[in-house]
Amino acid sequence: MGGEQELTDLVRSGQVRDPVFRSGSLPDEVYRVLMELDAPPGLSLKAQLYYRARPYIPLNLRWRLQQASRPKSLPPDWFVTTSLLDAYRDAGVDLETGAANSLWPEDKRFAVVLTHDVETAAGVAMIDEVSSIEESLGFRSSWNFVPQAYRVETPMLADLRRRGFEVGVHGLNHDGCLYSSRHEFARRAGEINTWLKEWGALGFRSPQVHRNLGWLQDLEIEYDSSCFDVDPLQPMPGGCGSPWPFEVGRFVEIPYTLPQDHVLYIVLKEKTNDIWKRKTEWLVKHSGMVCLITHPDYLADPSVLDLYRDFLEYLATLRGGWNILPQELARYWRQRSVPGGSS
Numbered sequence: 001m002g003g004e005q006e007l008t009d010l011v012r013s014g015q016v017r018d019p020v021f022r023s024g025s026l027p028d029e030v031y032r033v034l035m036e037l038d039a040p041p042g043l044s045l046k047a048q049l050y051y052r053a054r055p056y057i058p059l060n061l062r063w064r065l066q067q068a069s070r071p072k073s074l075p076p077d078w079f080v081t082t083s084l085l086d087a088y089r090d091a092g093v094d095l096e097t098g099a100a101n102s103l104w105p106e107d108k109r110f111a112v113v114l115t116h117d118v119e120t121a122a123g124v125a126m127i128d129e130v131s132s133i134e135e136s137l138g139f140r141s142s143w144n145f146v147p148q149a150y151r152v153e154t155p156m157l158a159d160l161r162r163r164g165f166e167v168g169v170h171g172l173n174h175d176g177c178l179y180s181s182r183h184e185f186a187r188r189a190g191e192i193n194t195w196l197k198e199w200g201a202l203g204f205r206s207p208q209v210h211r212n213l214g215w216l217q218d219l220e221i222e223y224d225s226s227c228f229d230v231d232p233l234q235p236m237p238g239g240c241g242s243p244w245p246f247e248v249g250r251f252v253e254i255p256y257t258l259p260q261d262h263v264l265y266i267v268l269k270e271k272t273n274d275i276w277k278r279k280t281e282w283l284v285k286h287s288g289m290v291c292l293i294t295h296p297d298y299l300a301d302p303s304v305l306d307l308y309r310d311f312l313e314y315l316a317t318l319r320g321g322w323n324i325l326p327q328e329l330a331r332y333w334r335q336r337s338v339p340g341g342s343s
């Protein structure tokens with residue numbers, strides 16, 4: 001896909017920073033995992049053709065195609081990765097003696113970042129119900145909207161903000177072709193920047209979590225959330241391995257760390273939220289960030305909404321969780337002190 005030059009320039013100027021220590025000269029082993037250098041994110045030819053034809057494929061058939069293209073078998077712990085922790089170990093860096101658990105404010109042991117990508121008008125129709133459940137349990141979340149896919153009313157955005165929620169931008173038109181070329185990305189980035197300003201949004205997530213951290217520097221954002229620690233079920237699989245945010249050039253990258261609702265309940269047809277809970281336990285143990293993408297479009301299914309509500313109730317019982325909006329987390333991350341030294 002390209003973009004290596006942009007990344008190399010960022011690294012040379014010390015703008016890719018170590019997630020834990022914030023240093024601009026991070027160990028090579030850590031950098032390679034974080035930037036997905038050994039398997040750079042890209043789309044297969046089949047996936048590229050699929051996105052061109054996608055507007056003409058009915059939703060049910062799309063889901064069947066997605067299921068057909070899923071990996072034939074998955075390891076039992078496919079939703080957990082130790083790739084970044086292993087990279088630190090290989091580089092001789094000790095994370096065990098307190099570095100990782102001093103990342104959060106004093107009384108906090110881990111962060112909780114709830115995000116929603118609103119795919120269609122059906123998702124917009126679910127905002128009140130989903131946000132009310134979150135409010136009732138003391139949570140706030142971020143809502144990412146697609147500027148050119150459905151109507152996004154300004155009073156609705158203002159109402160979400162007034163109640164303590166956040167608004168972000170989710171692509172431009174969600175056609176899967178945002179990254180089709182460097183030129184096309186730059187052209188669309190100009191339009192996306194206009195929407196970011198129009199909505200007063202500070203954050204971005206790419207549709208289908210396509211990503212290129214070099215190209216994304218075109219966006220006038222404080223954070224991006226198109227990366228993930230591990231997710232073998234995305235059209236651009238792989239993962240940066242990080243259970244923490246990290247700084248890349250002009251923005252903070254906030255990877256999601258729990259499998260998406262779409263993957264669990266539509267592709268894998270899971271009937272429980274055990275995987276969310278098991279991954280959360282792992283993240284809490286490693287002082288990580290529980291960052292979840294759900295789609296209100298899929299939460300319209302009462303059984304999925306029940307599983308989401310139950311998961312929030314579970315999160316609310318855990319001690320030491322810091323529910324924070326991604327825009328606040330990005331600012332915190334840039335000014336936090338560095339374990340064992342000054343920033």
Ligand SMILES: [Zn+2]
Pocket residue numbers: 117118119170174206207208
């Ligand atoms: Zn989406």
